Amino acid sequence: MIIEKPLPIDPTPSEAPPAYDSITLGSQRSPLLDLKSPTPSAPSTSTSPSSPPSTSSKYPTSSASSSTAKGKGKVQWFNFPSKTSKDVKATTLGLIRDLVREDFQTTAAFGILQSCAEACKTNGVSLASILQEMSIEGHTPLYWAIVKRRPDDRQDDSTQIPDLLTSLLSFSTPLSSAAVADIRHACLITSDQPLFQRLRQSPDFNSGSATDEMLIGVTLPPDDVEVIDLPDDEGSFAVNFGVVKFQKRMMISKSISIEFIARGRMWQLHFFVEPENSRAQGRRPGSWCVSLSLMEHSPPTWIDSQLLIAEPRILKDGKSSKRKPTITMRLSSTSPLTPRSTYRGAGITEVVVNFEDIPMATSLQYSESSYIASDEKLRGRLEARLAKQEHDCIIC
Incomplete structure (x- = not known):
């Protein structure tokens, strides 16, 4: 057919x-x-x-x-x-x-x-x-x-x-x-x-602010972050970091956040200037502080850590000059650290240290501070373990 x-x-x-x-x-x-x-x-x-x-x-x-x-x-x-x-x-x-x-x-x-x-x-x-x-x-x-x-x-x-x-x-x-x-x-x-x-x-x-873009440029150079998991049974880790134009960003933006992943959790190391309208106990408005907290989806944990900022090694006449003592800030929780997104009244959401409470830490606010490198970058190291605070060193 x-x-x-x-x-x-x-x-x-x-x-x-x-x-x-x-x-x-x-x-x-x-x-x-x-x-x-x-x-x-x-x-x-x-x-x-x-x-x-x-x-x-x-x-x-x-x-x-x-x-x-x-x-x-x-x-x-x-x-x-x-x-x-x-x-x-x-x-x-x-x-x-x-x-x-x-x-x-x-x-x-x-x-x-x-x-x-x-x-x-x-x-x-x-x-x-x-x-x-x-x-x-x-x-x-x-x-x-x-x-x-x-x-x-x-x-x-x-x-x-x-x-x-x-x-x-x-x-x-x-x-x-x-x-x-x-x-x-x-x-x-x-x-x-x-x-x-x-x-x-x-x-x-x-997460950089518009102010950071004005200070550094449209293409922000990344802050250096290196995470090192240490071989032990206490969840120890270390974070080496370098913050670009630290002093200018603190004085103008008043906030610098470093985020990283370590030991199955997302963390935030936050440098900030206490707001003028703050009512936080023990922190004077305008003081420089640093905090450590957990980000969303991270399980609660105890934390015992210290932030170390050493003076950069400076060579004079081909020889290394004697360096000042390392700035040490203890960031340890008195109860389990919990992300803000899941906080229900138990535990704490951050551990905060005021620079004014730490010898030598206030020098980070001053121009030409010997702890700030010539490239205007603050370099430091966070050493931590997922355990309750002890009086001895964090990582030996």
Whole structure:
């Protein structure tokens, strides 16, 4: 039998995301913040080897990465009953879920996201919003990309292929506060301190104030943070840090926060100036202080620690001059330390030390203090153990 009527028109929309077994990447790629390996402490943006760094953001926006993937063969499109925003969003969510579930660590992953970005843009859908939805078991795709991400020492840097997290982040900006919190939680779950510090260098994560940007510049050089877990049964660790332009930031911004992950917890070492309207007992308004506290999702714990600030070694006539005594500030809890987000009246939320109570610590406020290096950076070390306070040394 011969059917004279023409076949129905293929209802497949030309803007739908493609199947990822048919993607072939084009020759151009947008710059990415490569999270596979540690970045240097200098304020620079890590990019893929073939791409120049972006001057406006650590990650490119999706509009900058939405060029159509070019392939040698015909691209296979997903079939839709109609090309609506709802259909495009549903298919995009399914693709992203598959990428995260299979831990898709190839160049095709970025190509799939490029095609999704173009399809979303054509149909008035925000890919960045989709990537930040709690759409996969109560979390964002970014959370699962971190949880399933291989540690740095197991990454193959020779492939020059951005990992899945890098690709997802390149299409996710700007990040909402809820998405940032979900990413921070994932870093804590995996105890990935190196990744956490690299993420904090990006504009969406950086907690620096607008005043800090005026003092230091739009691209904030990161404060140095190095965490060392010590081999014992008391949860001991040490943190070496360096704070950029310490005195100027304290006098103008009046607040400097150093965040890090150690012993399955997220911590904040906070230098601050006591507010004028403060009613805190034993702390005079305007005095310089330092506190240690736990951040969200961290289990409560006892803490016995000390903050050590040594005078920088200065060479005169090729010889090292005698240094002043090390400033020592004891930060120990009298009851279990608890995050503010889960505090219910039991325990304490922070341990605070006033510089005025510590010999030599007040000298950190003075210009040309011998404890501040010539590069205006304050360098110190926090030594801690998860135990009740004892009278002997913290780490011997």
